[in-house]
Amino acid sequence: MNLKTKEGDILAKEGYPIILGGALPALAFYNTKLKPLSYVFGSVGLFSLYFFRNPKRKIPPLKNSLVSGADGKIVYVGKSYERYFLKKYTKKISVFMSLLDVHVNRSPVDGTVAGKVYNKGRFVAANREKASLENEQCAIHIKTKDGKDIVLVQIAGLIARRIETYPEIGYEMKRGEILGIIRFGSRVDVYVDGDFEETVHLNERVKAGETVLGLLK
Numbered sequence: 001m002n003l004k005t006k007e008g009d010i011l012a013k014e015g016y017p018i019i020l021g022g023a024l025p026a027l028a029f030y031n032t033k034l035k036p037l038s039y040v041f042g043s044v045g046l047f048s049l050y051f052f053r054n055p056k057r058k059i060p061p062l063k064n065s066l067v068s069g070a071d072g073k074i075v076y077v078g079k080s081y082e083r084y085f086l087k088k089y090t091k092k093i094s095v096f097m098s099l100l101d102v103h104v105n106r107s108p109v110d111g112t113v114a115g116k117v118y119n120k121g122r123f124v125a126a127n128r129e130k131a132s133l134e135n136e137q138c139a140i141h142i143k144t145k146d147g148k149d150i151v152l153v154q155i156a157g158l159i160a161r162r163i164e165t166y167p168e169i170g171y172e173m174k175r176g177e178i179l180g181i182i183r184f185g186s187r188v189d190v191y192v193d194g195d196f197e198e199t200v201h202l203n204e205r206v207k208a209g210e211t212v213l214g215l216l217k
Helices: 013-029 035-051
Strands: 065-067 072-082 088-097 104-106 111-119 137-143 149-156 163-165 178-182 186-193 196-198 212-216
Touching: 013 035, 072 186, 088 196, 111 163, 137 163, 149 163, 149 178, 186 212
Parallel strands: none
Antiparallel strands: 065 212, 072 088, 088 186, 104 178, 111 137, 137 149, 149 186, 163 178, 196 212
């Protein structure tokens, strides 16, 4: 089974095993002496249906716009050191995803995937700034046609235990295109090198592929 989520999928395909893992035992226990377990597994299945939803998004037409890579709340806007590819201080915008947010991630820009790094790490709460340094994460470097460097980092949260990142080096990304998913609470950092004017602020709610984080000049 291909467990890569595509545009048009109502549910993220990575959720199928977890949804079935709740639904099947719920049905099996329902007419037995262990019926209370049916409600437990049923609740897991229902929550998983909600968690792995994949709503359609309207991608902004502005060619120089940089869109959010994740649904959630802005928890950092400022300068930070990008350690994987650029190895210097750039502008960074961080989005924290709670358990109630959509967890399908999308590309912030059009461009070619120039690099990809996975780093196994810890699982501190993703809304804390040190999660950017210590947690399990996968970083991809996207280079735009006009030479801008964008780095998106998917970061596992306190109870997240798996990051899926689809594109490989050389793949041509489209702005707003689905690029992966993080399971059960997490964070996405976007680093922007060069002249960039952010249009969001701290604690603002954003949507992946739809909310404009700023404009590339």
